[in-house]
Amino acid sequence: MSAEPIALVTGANKGIGLEIARQLGRRGTTVLLGARDPDRGRRAAEALTGAGLSAVALRLDVTDGRSVADAADRIGQRYGRLDILVNNAGIAGAFTGPPSEVTLAQLREVYETNVFGVVAVTNAMLPLLRRSAAGRIVNMSSEVGSLTVNSAPDSRFRDYHQLAYQSSKTALNAVTVAYAKELRDTTIKVNSANPGFTATDLNHHRGHQSVEQGAVVAVRLAALGPDGPTGTSQDDTGIIPW
Template sequence: MTDHSQARHEGRIALITGANKGLGLETARQLGARGATVLLGARDLRRGKPAADALAAEGLDAHPLLLDVTDPACVADAAAWIDERYGRLDILVNNAGITGAFSGPPSAATAGQLRKVYETNVFGVLTVTNAMLPLLRRSPAGRIVNVSSTVGSLTLNADFTSEFAGYNLVTYQSSKTALNALTIAYAKELRDTPIKVNAANPGFTATDMNNHRGHQTVEEGVVTAVRLALLGPDGPTGTSQDDTGTVPW
């Protein structure tokens, strides 16, 4: 049986998936700068450890954690490690995501191409969240932040006069729509608990995912995720937000 005496750790314990670079790494940096112990989930520790070491060199309490969101056994091992070391989890940021290689029209897509993106962006979020929920339930104020995208908004995409009218990346966009649905579903399940579940929309941020074509810096891109991760008791749950406010589903 795990000794949960370490659950009295004074600061927040935060797990960020896909945290060895980009938005995930910057989210870890900013949460760490606010006093959280940050666990950098990475599917390859050869990348995760140098990232965590860099944050530790900045004086942050940062640790690498092997976490391949598409591997249920690996996810279970990560949850067991957190349980053994800390006894709880206060913040889960489901940041890991891929765009997939397909960029053609929906009529040219295959189920395999869709499935590949969903394995990380949707099924991976479900797997990680379910594994971490027992730990989040031990937190006095658990927070789950799903990193989504405004390109997944059905409302915005259904408006052919909006800025999203020209986007039709079926694999990536539909995965973020599905992620939004997961966000609502978990918020409904957990609405009578202290746990809050929200989706953060970073905006078009310069990362490896878009070959650094985004017009925002990663520092700007994580503002919403960090804010939602640190929500007070009166904060919302079951919302989709960006740095200007609520994003329509």
């Protein structure tokens, strides 16, 4: 069984996911790069191994139950455990109009990846995380999912209309709290990471932060010590409101 920490990052072939994998790898972690497209996952892993990091591509489509189960089986057979799970895979969806015009199909498309996919992967990986001496689950959320921030009269998101994505991140925060409560008597810690407005394909690279900056909070939460918090939402400054 491998002595170094084993981490799985979903949606890790590009953007923040790849950068999280890179930063974890630099900390001595063996990183499994979950990717729907095997070729893209392989190329991403080769880029990291070429830099001297320990990285392995893992085919994983979070919306496909069989793919999720197969990934968990492969991790179990090869490593026997999982120390870190970063649920990074996410989509924004194409619809950006007012809530009154969104369709259920558009909502379902986003929720399949951003919410249902997270639950599917987490449930599949929990038996492996329970074998870790100190399992960590990090759910990649967004400040646009904060009810406190969005309901403030002076919220900077007052004119933000993207119901599917926004509500999916609110739901993801609720998922984080639910798992943190279930696992509070174990060594597993569960937190939401808010990377900030980071330039990625998700926002057509309009973000003002680099992926290097956006990955910092997730890596910090993935490496929490035994006295670290669980059931929180955090950005690079610390705990932020739900």
